Amino acid sequence: xxxxxxxxxxxxxxxxxxxxxxxxxxxxxxxxxxxxxxxxxxxxxxxxxxxxxxxxxxxxxxxxxxxxxxxxxxxxxxxxxxxxxxxxxxxxxxxxxxxxxxxxxxxxxxxxxxxxxxxxxxxxxxxxxxxxxxxxxxxxxxxxxxxxxxxxxxxxxxxx
Amino acid sequence: xxxxxxxxxxxxxxxxxxxxxxxxxxxxxxxxxxxxxxxxxxxxxxxxxxxxxxxxxxxxxxxxxxxxxxxxxxxxxxxxxxxxxxxxxxxxxxxxxxxxxxxxxxxxxxxxxxxxxxxxxxxxxxxxxxxxxxxxxxxxxxxxxxxxxxxxxxxxxxxx
DNA sequence: TCTGTCAAGTTCCATTTGGAACGATCTGTG
DNA sequence: CACAGATCGTTCCAAATGGAACTTGACAGA
Numbered sequence: 001x002x003x004x005x006x007x008x009x010x011x012x013x014x015x016x017x018x019x020x021x022x023x024x025x026x027x028x029x030x031x032x033x034x035x036x037x038x039x040x041x042x043x044x045x046x047x048x049x050x051x052x053x054x055x056x057x058x059x060x061x062x063x064x065x066x067x068x069x070x071x072x073x074x075x076x077x078x079x080x081x082x083x084x085x086x087x088x089x090x091x092x093x094x095x096x097x098x099x100x101x102x103x104x105x106x107x108x109x110x111x112x113x114x115x116x117x118x119x120x121x122x123x124x125x126x127x128x129x130x131x132x133x134x135x136x137x138x139x140x141x142x143x144x145x146x147x148x149x150x151x152x153x154x155x156x157x158x159x160x
Numbered sequence: 161x162x163x164x165x166x167x168x169x170x171x172x173x174x175x176x177x178x179x180x181x182x183x184x185x186x187x188x189x190x191x192x193x194x195x196x197x198x199x200x201x202x203x204x205x206x207x208x209x210x211x212x213x214x215x216x217x218x219x220x221x222x223x224x225x226x227x228x229x230x231x232x233x234x235x236x237x238x239x240x241x242x243x244x245x246x247x248x249x250x251x252x253x254x255x256x257x258x259x260x261x262x263x264x265x266x267x268x269x270x271x272x273x274x275x276x277x278x279x280x281x282x283x284x285x286x287x288x289x290x291x292x293x294x295x296x297x298x299x300x301x302x303x304x305x306x307x308x309x310x311x312x313x314x315x316x317x318x319x320x
Numbered sequence: 321t322c323t324g325t326c327a328a329g330t331t332c333c334a335t336t337t338g339g340a341a342c343g344a345t346c347t348g349t350g
Numbered sequence: 351c352a353c354a355g356a357t358c359g360t361t362c363c364a365a366a367t368g369g370a371a372c373t374t375g376a377c378a379g380a
Contacts, residue, residue: 014237016226016235016238019227020226021318024222025222025287027310028294028306028309028310029293031310032192032199033200034239034240035313035317037196037240038240062180063176066179067179071359073357074175077174077177078179079177080197080198082339083338083359083360084338085336087360088337088360091360107358109344109345109346109358127185127186130185130189133186134186134188136320138316139319139320140315140316140320141315141316145315150191152312153194154181154191155300155305156195157194231328242369243328243368244329244331244367244368245366245368247328247329247331248366250329251330267376268376269329269375270375271328271329
């Protein structure tokens with residue numbers, strides 16, 4: 001059990017965080033990044049510890065779950081991650097038999113990929129972890145707020 | 161000038177991005193991270209190229225601009241960055257004479273820091289760059305939307 | 321006062337990162 | 351058909367990263 005002194009210390013520890021969230025310049029951007037950082041740190045920390053899947057590996061699987069036959073280059077363009085990192089992630093996923101890499105019959109430079117059965121099975125474990133983390137993040141918002149937030153972010157993402 | 165074919169290619173290149181923004185699981189989190197990633201990539205890319213200030217260095221200066229006398233440990237807690245990275249950033253800023261490091265007279269472990277005059281001058285160049293990037297990010301939103309977005313993010317950041 | 325524990329900041333070092341160069345392949349033009 | 355230029359994925363390697371150990375200082379309890 002914590003002493004009153006420890007509680008004071010803890011409050012002081014959060015003081016700068018609150019101050020930054022309330023008063024830093026470029027307020028919206030700061031808050032946005034703060035929330036995004038918290039989200040990815042918790043999610044990828046958990047995925048790596050519990051399932052041994054890294055950020056880049058999850059991103060590849062996520063893209064393949066949305067569209068089978070996606071290539072590494074397309075993932076790089078869509079997610080703003082360097083393609084050599086993705087290349088490594090792809091190799092790791094392939095070695096774990098979580099994805100299958102085909103060769104585009106008409107363009108031999110491209111390697112369309114897809115989740116394997118094992119990959120789909122694993123992804124079904126990963127997805128709820130992301131959903132849980134999102135739920136925790138959105139916890140303070142009611143249904144209408146959530147809908148509006150998602151729409152606002154969509155507007156921004158569409159042109160930025 | 162681009163050929164019609166090139167335009168088609170460009171549309172195809174964005175296809176996965178649009179698809180992910182519209183249909184990926186954990187939609188709100190994906191959009192949030194997409195926007196946040198775009199923001200930091202552009203901002204820190206520009207700061208590093210034009211002013212030679214890294215992400216960690218900017219974060220330190222930002223915290224000091226909000227509260228003089230902040231310590232490295234407090235910045236680590238408030239911004240979720242590892243303290244050894246911050247330690248390096250602090251040393252780099254000190255060598256450039258952008259910050260001053262004092263010694264807490266009552267607790268000699270702590271080193272409260274502050275922007276130097278040169279640091280304040282440089283920060284006045286950095287801040288508009290962040291503001292511009294934020295403005296670009298928020299461009300599709302009207303004044304009311306912006307206010308609401310910032311409030312929603314504040315609610316989330318307060319407890320997450 | 322002495323001792324054990326904890327906190328702030330630094331340093332060590334194995335790992336990760338990503339820009340740049342590369343090889344292979346495709347496409348368009350003469 | 352040959353060649354120039356672009357594109358996909360990979361590899362190289364210098365630099366950044368961050369977990370863990372370390373140093374120094376604070377402090378509570380015996």
